[in-house]
Amino acid sequence: MTKVAGDLTDAPASTRRRPAPFVVTFYRSAIAKKWLMAISGIILLGYVLAHLVGNLKVFLGKDDINHYAEWLRELGEPALPHEVLLWGMRIVLLGAFVIHIVAAYQLTMMNRRARPQAYRSPRDYVAADFASRTMRWTGVIVLLFVIFHLLDLTFGTVNPGYESGNVYRNMIASFERVPVAIAYIVANLALGIHIFHGAWSMFQSLGLNNPRYNAWRRYFAMGFAGAITTGNVAIPLIITTGIYP
């Protein structure tokens, strides 16, 4: 109990504590975490799409993709110095990635606590599909893949004969190893399954629900997942099998 100077009696004073800052109370809520997962998911979806569009240039040839890679570094010039916008985007991306993963982890733990004792007889799911029930698995696969992918084509640590700036060469060098190409394909199928559920689910988490367009939320998720998976799988598949030189 806090006494206020000048009080004549021992009458109790208010003991109300200052409420926690808004971001703290906001983040405590599971619905807010899901909302943040949807927002960060949108950022990640945008990135995945841009990444694919950029890398499909490998099929246009060495100069095209290497030139594109150089353009990424020049982005925002001359208003911004060299590579600044690229680094800005990387930071936003990393932030989105961290929020997405941390929130997913915390919500998973909350859900485990909500049913400590599993059903003893087999469940008969009606609506939950393969994608929705494997989000945690596909998510972990994608995380592990992203780490490998960065070591392979960004830092070049696990790439045979990495040459900074020569994207074309690095990609070919990586995919000439068949097991690596298979890992890329498997990981991208997992990403596709993850997107199939996530790109639909985010509308619900954001509260975007309108009978006029509800069916399109599913079509959007299917189309997005389909396009991303096809493109991402095509790159290692075509390079490794040597269909395209």
Next chain:
Amino acid sequence: MKVTLNVWRQRSPNDGGSFQIYEVDEVSPDMSFLELFDVLNEQLIEKGEEPVAFDHDCREGICGSCSMMINGRAHGPESGTATCQLHMRKFEDGATITVEPWRANAFPIIKDLVVDRSAFDRIVEAGGYITAPTGTASEANLILVPKEVSDAAMDAAACIGCGACVAACPNGAAQLFTAAKIQHLNLLPQGQPERWSRVIDMVDTMEEFFGSCTNHRECEAVCPKEISIDFIALMNRDYIRAQFKQRRLTGQKS
């Protein structure tokens, strides 16, 4: 017809519990699933055994007492139907049927198939009401409500609070129940004064007890009242909007 029941028996909340197998003959296809349990319990009483404890009251799908996980599905194989209105003709003659109680941390088992669902009461207490003037009821047409809005509110209000949504949810989340209890008020003009505090208070209370939604849509599929997950989206939207809403007037102290 004849069925074999594989029923969860648990003497008390802290007892381990296990499945017991019972044969029930002379089952009429027109019986409800609860009447099958009445027959079973008569058999057990005649044999001097303890009857199976299960929740039931209205037996016409309006009270939300009945709660059985039948063959891995909340309220059994027929959609839009509570256990009490599920008929035996939905099962094959000679079928083996497994029956379990709802399982969730917030729904502790009291005995056999009976669980304590008072966590739902905590959620409703937190804001599932409106400020209404006392005294005589005012003229019903004083507040006009568009037909579509009253229909939607009625769809949400159809929730009987049985807990099937929690039982079916792989995350043990109570999103569908809470959304229904919030939105049947938040959609109507009478619910507006407490709209933002209601959604915050009820959701926060819900999250003390239950898991979080990952949009599996299992709840909607098993809900005996077929309440739509659209209401969950509306609840999410109201919750986020309420978080950002300035509900205090400028100059007002908290």
